[in-house]
Amino acid sequence: MNKLSELQKKDLEHIFHPCSQMKDYENLPPIVITKGEGMYVEDEFGNRYMDCVSSWWVNLFGHCNARINKVIKEQIDKLEHIIFANFSHEAGIELGERLTKVAPEGLNKLIFTDNGSSSTEVAIKLSFQSHVQSGNPQKKTFVSLEGAYHGETIGALGVGNMDRFTDVYKPLIREGKKVKGPDCFNCTYNKNRETCDAECFEHMEKYLLENHNEVSGVIIESMVQGVAGMRIYSPKYIQKLRKLTKDLNIHLIADEIAMGFGRTGKMFAIEHAGVSPDIMCVGKGLTAGYFPMSIVLITDELYNNFYDDYSAGKSFLHSHSYSGNPIGCRIAVETLKIFEDENILEMIEEKGNFLRTLAKEKLKETPYLGEYRQIGLIGAIELVGLPGERAGYEIYKIALKKGAILRPLGNIVYFMPPYIIKEEEMEKMLDIFNESLKEYLERFQ
């Protein structure tokens, strides 16, 4: 164990960190961050780190954004929380108005939850209950794609397909149906991103045609399977899926928790396909990295299916103590205002173009490069055949010493920076990646 500060000692005494093997902390003790500013966070020793992963994909406009800080302070002095059953507040009402304006057409009603996984639970419960109330109680299967990730609560794990998260809990999980979906890096149809017509949709098509009577909903991560390794796929897949699900009375659930709010260059990733889902989950960037809140958006048609006399037993009885918290809503409203006032989507397009050209240049001679892929301001470097164990994690540790947070997904190193990133910071991000990989490979010479 390295020499630890008092704060690190106390942390390890009490805290069981997420998504971690705590024994790893013997080699890489918790980095205690004392402040954040823009692209950077600073630790207790004054080391600065460039946050290239937006602190688990949540931060949009940098740390301690002045506009958001201001509205939080104002909101706290007005109202910190109020039960959201029977009561409401200005921030929630304004958010309802603003979010439905920018959401894909038809998504007109909001259900508040606290985090992405809970919004997946709501989507599942709501879809099923709606079918029950329309006389189709046999529609209880949820379909998702191989490589899917929709959160880590038990219901969400049922539609997820990442073994490392699900394996041990299998006896507790009600498994959904996993269908072979797009895998563009290893396309078995000999197509590339330009020639693709989503031929791989055939697996989904076959399954849905044969089993639609039992299927309640299909849940997808729109355009990019994030946790599976930033696997970008064709909007044509979504178009085909939208048409078929509509024809077969199956809900299309768009999980936009990671990819919503501009990540892919559109406000919501499903816009690339030009279609609307029946249910859409948003979280993470909704509150720009400030507050755990997520929302499930649904159509009026679905909403109306729950609207009746209380005695009809059609209420949707899902609640969280902090549902619709005013501070979270105020932050989300400001997030949407920033998108509008500061032309964030145009900024993402410009910066995305710069990053694409830069990455092409800087990765020209990168060894073990399988593919560099990008959409919006998300770039992913798929490394293939690297020597050694947990190469991605080792590269991440080296990059930390060089001042960049490049937390990988297996051996895929990706960039998902806050939108305020500057050109010189993108250069630095790629340079640190290249240097870290080089330093890692030197261990095997």
Ligand SMILES: Cc1ncc(COP(=O)(O)O)c(C=O)c1O
């Ligand atoms: C696509 C997707 N869905 C759901 C979730 C779960 O969100 P949360 O971590 O807020 O529960 C995530 C988290 O990474 C995600 O990427």
